[in-house]
Amino acid sequence: MNPKWVLLLSIAAMLVVVDGQSAVEPRVKTVKGKKLCDKGWECKGWSAYCCNETISDYFQVYQFENLFAKRNSPVAHAVGFWDYQSFITAAALYQPLGFGTIGGKFSGMKEVAAFLGHVGSKTSCGYGVATGGPLSWGLCYNKELSPDKYYCDDYYKLTYPCAPGAAYYGRGAIPIYWNYNYGKIGEGLKVDLLNHPEYIEQNATLAFQAAIWKWMTPADKHQPSAHDVFVGNWKPTKNDTLAKRVPGFGTTMNVLYGDLVCGQGPDNESMNNMISHYLYYLDLMGVGREEAGPNEVLNCAEQKAFKPSSSSSS
Numbered sequence: 001m002n003p004k005w006v007l008l009l010s011i012a013a014m015l016v017v018v019d020g021q022s023a024v025e026p027r028v029k030t031v032k033g034k035k036l037c038d039k040g041w042e043c044k045g046w047s048a049y050c051c052n053e054t055i056s057d058y059f060q061v062y063q064f065e066n067l068f069a070k071r072n073s074p075v076a077h078a079v080g081f082w083d084y085q086s087f088i089t090a091a092a093l094y095q096p097l098g099f100g101t102i103g104g105k106f107s108g109m110k111e112v113a114a115f116l117g118h119v120g121s122k123t124s125c126g127y128g129v130a131t132g133g134p135l136s137w138g139l140c141y142n143k144e145l146s147p148d149k150y151y152c153d154d155y156y157k158l159t160y161p162c163a164p165g166a167a168y169y170g171r172g173a174i175p176i177y178w179n180y181n182y183g184k185i186g187e188g189l190k191v192d193l194l195n196h197p198e199y200i201e202q203n204a205t206l207a208f209q210a211a212i213w214k215w216m217t218p219a220d221k222h223q224p225s226a227h228d229v230f231v232g233n234w235k236p237t238k239n240d241t242l243a244k245r246v247p248g249f250g251t252t253m254n255v256l257y258g259d260l261v262c263g264q265g266p267d268n269e270s271m272n273n274m275i276s277h278y279l280y281y282l283d284l285m286g287v288g289r290e291e292a293g294p295n296e297v298l299n300c301a302e303q304k305a306f307k308p309s310s311s312s313s314s
């Protein structure tokens, strides 16, 4: 058979499966007065979050295709790599923990848009006059193209020793750099990324898992995760308030990038690019950018970093 047809047929088969999965009714039980659910592969393990709509209920293949419309165009740099199924499979690990499943469908959609806003901005090859507009080029990359170093930090030679010959350049959906970051994320995912950083550029499910892990995991003790600050799990302390850190999208950038983008005033291009992707995705998902809230929660222009200095970078 013509390979093109095989591909089309397998895509068709996948659509049917995905469609079937989104209709799954959760199994329900009550433990100490709390309703818990298990929804099979997508939301497994008796969690209250699994009683709610899950990501495949409100975010479908066509929406993923709209958000990342240009990723498979001939000039893109990771043609054929990223797909919907990899995202959903990766998200399945974290939905029982609240990723995309807190507070009902509408809040879930906002979190998915926010997470993907980070992803789109970090993997975009769009520029001002690109066809389709600069925001339609997310997931254009899956790795740094011309790394000029190995990103091996010897300070961690006991905890996260660099494997001979391995290069820890940027890879993934929210790119990972440096041996210690590959090491930490590998521990989190129970995959030996320290010895095999290349797995991230070979496996889109793993690449999305690593990005969602970053979103769900605090960078440090006494710090919230991006997920926590976005969904409102995090309650700002007095210090946070003094540092202008408020729950919302702006503070997710503080968690993930610190003073590389935050506290640099309203003109930081990297900050504004992430915000633009988030708003664009809210529109495309049918939520609408007006739901993103006021400018104070959207940006981090005046925020102090949770952890000053660039050591909070990725």
Ligand SMILES: *[C@@H]1O[C@H](CO)[C@@H](O)[C@H](O)[C@H]1NC(C)=O
Pocket: 048, 049, 051, 052, 101, 102, 103, 104, 105
């Ligand atoms: C499930 O969704 C409802 C709204 O539909 C929301 O009130 C509730 O908090 C959600 N449950 C959890 C555990 O987030």
Ligand SMILES: *[C@@H]1O[C@H](CO)[C@@H](O)[C@H](O)[C@H]1NC(C)=O
Pocket: 191, 203, 204, 205, 206, 209
């Ligand atoms: C890709 O990564 C996922 C998640 O870690 C894993 O389950 C899967 O087996 C991997 N696929 C391949 C082809 O290695």
Ligand SMILES: *[C@@H]1O[C@H](CO)[C@@H](O)[C@H](O)[C@H]1NC(C)=O
Pocket: 237, 239
């Ligand atoms: C609040 O900030 C002050 C001054 O920077 C610091 O000494 C104190 O430890 C902080 N408190 C907390 C709870 O982080």
Ligand SMILES: *[C@@H]1O[C@H](CO)[C@@H](O)[C@H](O)[C@H]1NC(C)=O
Pocket: 259, 260, 261, 264, 268, 269, 270, 271
């Ligand atoms: C702000 O954004 C740009 C991206 O244009 C980035 O390179 C720069 O380092 C950022 N941070 C600061 C402190 O200006």
